[in-house]
Amino acid sequence: MSSIRPPVEPVALPASRAAAGAATVLAVEDLSVAFRGAEGLAPAVEGLSFTVQRGECLGIVGESGAGKTQAFLAALGLLASPAHVTGRVRLDGQELLGLPERALDRIRGARVGLVFQDPMASLTPHLRIGDQLAEPLRRHLGMGAREARGRALQLLERVRLADAARRMRQYPHELSGGMRQRVMIAIALACDPQLLILDEPTSALDVTLQAQILNLLAEFKRERGVALITHDFGVVAGLADQVAVMRAGRLIEQGSTAEVLKAPREPYTRQLLGRDDSRQAASPPGSGAGLGALLPVTLPASRPRVSECSPAHPCPTPRLALSGVGVSFPVARGWRRQALRALDGIDLTLGAGEALGVVGESGCGKSTLTRAALYLIRPAAGEVLWMGRSPADLPGGELRRLRRELQIVFQDPLASLDPHLTVQRLVAEPLEIHRPQLDASGRLEEVCGMLERVGLDRSLLTRRPHELSGGQCQRVGIARAMILKPRVLVCDEPLSALDAPTRAQVLALLAELRREQGTSLLFVSHDLSSVQRLCDRVLVLYLGRMAELAPAQALFAAPHHPYTRELLAAIAVADPDIQPARLAQVRLGEPPSPLELPQGCAFRTRCPQASSLCAERAPAWEQTAEDRWAACHHLRGRADDMLLK
Amino acid sequence: MLGYAARRIAGIVPVLLILITVSFFVVRLAPGGPFDQARPLPPRTRAELEQLYGLNRPLIVQYWHYLQGLAHGDLGPSFKMHDDTVAGLIAQGLPVSLTLGSSALALALLIGVPLGLWAALGRGGALDHAVCAFAAVSLALPSFVTGPFLALAFGLWLHWLPVAGWQAGEPRYLILPAVTLALPVCASVARLMRGGMLDVIEASFVRSARARGLGRWRVLRHHALRPALVPVVSYLGPAVASLVTGSLVVETVFELPGTGRYLVQGALNRDYTLVMGMVLLYGTLTLLCNLAADLIHAWLDPRVRGEHA
Known part of the structure; x- marks a missing residue:
């Protein structure tokens, strides 16, 4: 020493x-x-x-x-x-x-x-x-x-x-x-x-x-x-x-x-x-306009209407539907084997052209949800439906054909691209599999068209992933997913590995592709502000369970579930007048281990409103307003909404 | 940790049983037998021999008898060296091979680990280039070249050491074969140590430890060394088993009475029991060395412990 x-x-x-x-x-x-x-x-x-x-x-x-x-x-x-x-x-x-x-x-x-x-x-x-x-x-x-x-x-x-x-x-x-x-x-x-x-x-x-x-x-x-x-x-x-x-x-x-x-x-x-300069935040901070006004919201110019599809009025065939989906993983703990319930009782529908955001802390099952929705993980309970058909019942060839309608963009743009392949091969590969009748020149034409759409120059065709920036890699990932013109695009934290300016560009690209092609988006992110900008509805997950589902603007303006409230309060706002005070009010502690979930409501150990009722039984998933659902015994929002009416 | 070790040791038994079964039948299914020679034996003698060793019985019965023998620690008689049992042969040869192998291992580690470390710390410098060149040459030269060369240089020209042979308790006879055997191992250890260290000194936790002002040597010793050793340990698991069971080439070049020659000789002569005995020895040692490597790995990196539990 x-x-x-x-x-x-x-x-x-x-x-x-x-x-x-x-x-x-x-x-x-x-x-x-x-x-x-x-x-x-x-x-x-x-x-x-x-x-x-x-x-x-x-x-x-x-x-x-x-x-x-x-x-x-x-x-x-x-x-x-x-x-x-x-x-x-x-x-x-x-x-x-x-x-x-x-x-x-x-x-x-x-x-x-x-x-x-x-x-x-x-x-x-x-x-x-x-x-x-x-x-x-x-x-x-x-x-x-x-x-x-x-x-x-x-x-x-x-x-x-x-x-x-x-x-x-x-x-x-x-x-x-x-x-x-x-x-x-x-x-x-x-x-x-x-x-x-x-x-x-x-x-x-x-x-x-x-x-x-x-x-x-x-x-x-x-x-x-x-x-x-x-x-x-x-x-x-x-x-x-x-x-x-x-x-x-x-x-x-x-x-x-x-x-x-x-x-x-x-x-x-x-x-x-x-x-x-064109989109300066309009309302002065602290004017009581709610959080939505504080965040720099940049909506795409012509935003599609919130889809008619909602749990209240289900479409005849939503593009993607999950009902009662549960996923569990075996975990070894010392000598015992235990099941970690990553998802439990997930119900959601994704209509044509709709963007559904999924938010929650890490470990809440967001990524597992994308894998279950794409049937890459077989759910232990419940059912997944693609365009009304269950992938579980489809024969192999049919399943593969239907898969082209559902594509995914991954979190880490560099790690999710094969380092040996050029941009051209990477983007063309889905065509080789799903449209084998296309000849080489036809494929190249498609690839170039797609690259242009995602804002990548033709000169990048011969590059390999490590020769690209993070933003360019993610654009290649999106081009690769979109080249088959899928009806559903699943995005698993597509922005979290990117810089702030790149993030905004990729977000704008997703909004544009959605508007042009009517693609439905399942957008998973822990970045609440990008969810707010892109999505029509938002699902809040807490430890694999649904906490709240609501139209995006309504959710950010007036969250019903106490967990959503705490999540929104934790967002760092770039305003020095109010951010220190917001910080001082943060209450949420560490989440419990998913292997030792509290009895009753899973959130009660961190909930400022928890009562003895919450320890006794888990709250039911109930409607709190038009198009809004939440699972909580103490839904303050319900009363607020009634007052507003 | 203890429970894990116990379970792994218990797991060795079924693996060995599979190994015995497969090699028992494969050896016997190969064409030719222990008593086929250029000049055929008289049929009567041959029948008597086969009767003596039980080779005239159905295979499955022979297998059963072999297992029964094993359960009592009996590896059977050698078919070729008629005065010896397999256990006896191994008992004679193994001490030589063990001495040679463990000296070579010690030599490889004592030289390879510091060389690799120095090379990594002086990356791109003269020492680094020298170590890399040494490693490349040592790996490229087969021991039937280095062995005779060393014997020639130190035995015949310089007269410092005996050219070949073995006398128990005389370390002079050990030096040249141990160096020959150690060279490629030493080169591998140096390369793996260098690579492991280079990966670790760029890791975030090493920069973090330096940022705490702990001093260069303490950071190296306490923070960087253990994780950097992981590739070396993974390599040594299987390598040690083949080192200590002896090398045919080195034992032949230096005329050492070790076990290295038994496996090849036994296989060529269709000396079934000797081959089986060597396979069993080699298999057991490999499994034990791998277990030891895994346990050391778990000690080096606590994250591994959870995965095995």
């Missing part, structure tokens, strides 16, 4: 700043980072300057590849590949660039705490949580093993990790994503650093978890400087005091959060904010 060192080396502050009362924790001046590549130096960051003050949070915003993370990694000597770094980076007046590795090791973890994006991958898999927490304490503060363990436990309690004593003995993979991010924050805070660097601390998490983590971080920013790297202005609005916008390695706009978010000067910032 390392020898005992003083925790923080005393550093004299520049007199002028100390006198002004504003202590600059981090001052970056003219920082440039360039990587040595095959063709000389490739700049990643150019001439970056900013400061972080004590008690203040600076949000650094930009698309991926803008150089946000590289700048901080370079400042701390953590870059993965050899790079040319120039400029000045001063932590409390001490220059960091050019410090030897040993000196940096006394700063990293002790005076600067870092939290990285992916909590799943950022903890060492073979070390127990308690040991990983104790490590920096022992090294930097010279604590003994016992003292470090005691302090680690306190830290875990401080980041409000439930059941902290037991978590100390667990391995990272035994914790959920949200819990691991709490552990990462606890480690970053362990030695009470002056500067906390948060690199996309919530982008791998659900809305509900994001809100909880942001809430927690807001508590810790008072005593220190915080640098928050993110692409999400909603996150900035809740936490940051100052904002710096980066594009292609340069700082393009800087100012207080209120200034930048309310009156962005740069067109690029407006684009990142999802506000084109």
Whole structure:
């Protein structure tokens, strides 16, 4: 073990700043980072300057590849590949660039705490949580093993990790994503650093978890400087005091959060904010117009009417219908085998040209629902109908022919495309299978037409997936799914691997394809705002059970189920006036394990309205208004609706 | 973990039974028998021999008798080396092969693991290139080339070590064969160690550990090393079994009285019981080594433990 060192080396502050009362924790001046590549130096960051003050949070915003993370990694000597770094980076007046590795090791973890994006991958898999927490304490503060363990436990309690004593003995993979991010924050805070660097601390998490983590971080920013790297202005609005916008390695706009978010000067910032000048949010925030007005809603110009198909008035033959569908997976727990009920009693219909959104936290069965709807998983209970026919009863050839009418777009655009095939082969493959009579030139014509429709250039035909950007890959995925002109397109989190601007483009593309071809969409996402923009109706899933089903606008304006209310409250809104207050109100804790569901209503352990009735029996699925259904014993919405009438 | 190990050990028994059954019949179905020779035996002698070893009975009866023998730990007599039982032959040869194999294994690990680590840490540097070149050459050269070459160089020219032969308790006789046997294994270990380490040092949790200021060596030792060892362990499972049962080539080149030659000799001579004994030995060791590799893997990576439970 390392020898005992003083925790923080005393550093004299520049007199002028100390006198002004504003202590600059981090001052970056003219920082440039360039990587040595095959063709000389490739700049990643150019001439970056900013400061972080004590008690203040600076949000650094930009698309991926803008150089946000590289700048901080370079400042701390953590870059993965050899790079040319120039400029000045001063932590409390001490220059960091050019410090030897040993000196940096006394700063990293002790005076600067870092939290990285992916909590799943950022903890060492073979070390127990308690040991990983104790490590920096022992090294930097010279604590003994016992003292470090005691302090680690306190830290875990401080980041409000439930059941902290037991978590100390667990391995990272035994914790959920949200819990691991709490552990990462606890480690970053362990030695009470002056500067906390948060690199996309919530982008791998659900809305509900994001809100909880942001809430927690807001508590810790008072005593220190915080640098928050993110692409999400909603996150900035809740936490940051100052904002710096980066594009292609340069700082393009800087100012207080209120200034930048309310009156962005740069067109690029407006684009990142999802506000084109033409579609500025109309109603002033906080006007009581409900959440719908706060979100930057950009509806397609001619939006198809909400379909006539609904549970209340079922069509004669909906394109896709699920009735009473249940799916369970066998899970090994120690010596026992147990069934995990991923879906239970799902009823839904998807009419012609309709877009049905499915939302919920991760693990709620959204993806399983898409697999069951496409009959890729055989449901344990209930029935799936495609255009009124049950795939279970169809002979193999017939089933395959009918499958062309139902296509899917997957979450990870790169991983879902065969890396060996060119774009041309990838898009043409469905034609080879389902329209073998088409000759090569006819196929090429179809493929080119489709590429044009999804906004991809012909020159990409010979590229392979790894030579494309994430957005281009997802367009190929959509082209591949749409080339057979299916009647139903199932989208399983098609946007979650994409940047904000790309996300908006792909969303617009889906809306357009739907309008042009009358395709029905089953759109699964944990991103509520894109569901709101695209979908006619929304189904809210909670742990594999239906919580609420309603027309999109009605649901976002006035959610009936308490879970929907909490979900909507957790959405980060890019408005610095109201977002901090919204954050402070987030109540939702961690969801229970799907293997140990509470008796009665599955949501009652997290529900602010739970009563003894909820523990006794599960609520029935009942109609709450026209076209609206929910399963809850305490439907406040019903009363509201009646008052409105 | 203990329960898992117990279940895996219990699982070895049926696998061995299948192995015995299949090899018993395959060996006997191959054309020719133990007493077919260039100059045929007189029919009377041959019949007597077959009677003696029970080869005139129906196959299924022979199989049953063999299993009964096995249950009592009896591997039967060798058909060719008439004075020896199979168990006796293995008992003579195995200590030699075990000594040789485990020295080669130790050598391969002691040299291969550090070489792989150094190469990975100095990626792209001179040492890295040297290690990669060494590994490529060692893997490409068969041991019937390296063995005689080493014997020539260190035995005949330099007179440092004996050219061949074996004397129990004399490590001088062990060195050249152990090096010959270890070379390709050492090369594989170095390459796998290098690859494993390169993957791990780019992992997010290693960057995270560095960001905590834990220091380069502590990050390597406590955070990176264990996951980087996984490919090496997976490779060693099956490799160890073939190392310790002996190598025909190395034992022939250096005239060592190990078990390596028995499998090939036995198969060529249709020495049914000897082949069966070697198959059984090799099978048991392979299964045990794989089990050990899986257990070590579970120790290296706690995520694996849940999957096996």
